[in-house]
Amino acid sequence: MRWQRAVLGGILLSTAVAAGLPPYRMEMTPEEGPVDPVVAARYTPALKVCQARAATTDDNARCFAAEYGRQDAVLNAAWKRAYGRQPASRKVALLADQRRWIAARDPFCRKVEAGFAGGTIMALIWFDCRAEQAIRRTLWLEQLAGG
Numbered sequence: 001m002r003w004q005r006a007v008l009g010g011i012l013l014s015t016a017v018a019a020g021l022p023p024y025r026m027e028m029t030p031e032e033g034p035v036d037p038v039v040a041a042r043y044t045p046a047l048k049v050c051q052a053r054a055a056t057t058d059d060n061a062r063c064f065a066a067e068y069g070r071q072d073a074v075l076n077a078a079w080k081r082a083y084g085r086q087p088a089s090r091k092v093a094l095l096a097d098q099r100r101w102i103a104a105r106d107p108f109c110r111k112v113e114a115g116f117a118g119g120t121i122m123a124l125i126w127f128d129c130r131a132e133q134a135i136r137r138t139l140w141l142e143q144l145a146g147g
Contacts, residue, residue, distance in 0.1 A: 064127035071134035082145035
């Protein structure tokens with residue numbers, strides 16, 4: 001299940017780019033369009049098992065809530081590796097960028113979710129957005145850490 005593309009650009013970039021970090025853009029897979037295979041590959045097998053058993057939208061929302069927890073743990077490990085591998089000259093900017101990303105993630109996902117106002121799918125959209133954002137940020141941090 002995908003939704004309209006949503007992008008949050010410039011705010012997350014200022015300090016990071018000035019410190020020589022690669023640019024980062026917060027975005028969401030469009031509802032009508034292919035899922036980025038790199039992102040899709042990061043969803044866990046546990047999500048697929050849960051979705052196969054889900055009978056309702058609420059069940060699916062619980063699947064994505066659990067997936068967000070798993071992806072957040074992966075993100076935290078990637079953060080530690082990436083931060084630890086940065087020269088001192090980049091660490092302050094990276095920490096500031098990560099804090100801005102954390103502060104921007106939930107408002108970004110609320111905007112994505114708002115596109116489905118009044119629908120029962122809103123809770124699922126909220127949790128899937130947060131899981132996808134964790135995956136995308138993990139990929140960025142892994143790139144920053146050199147793999």
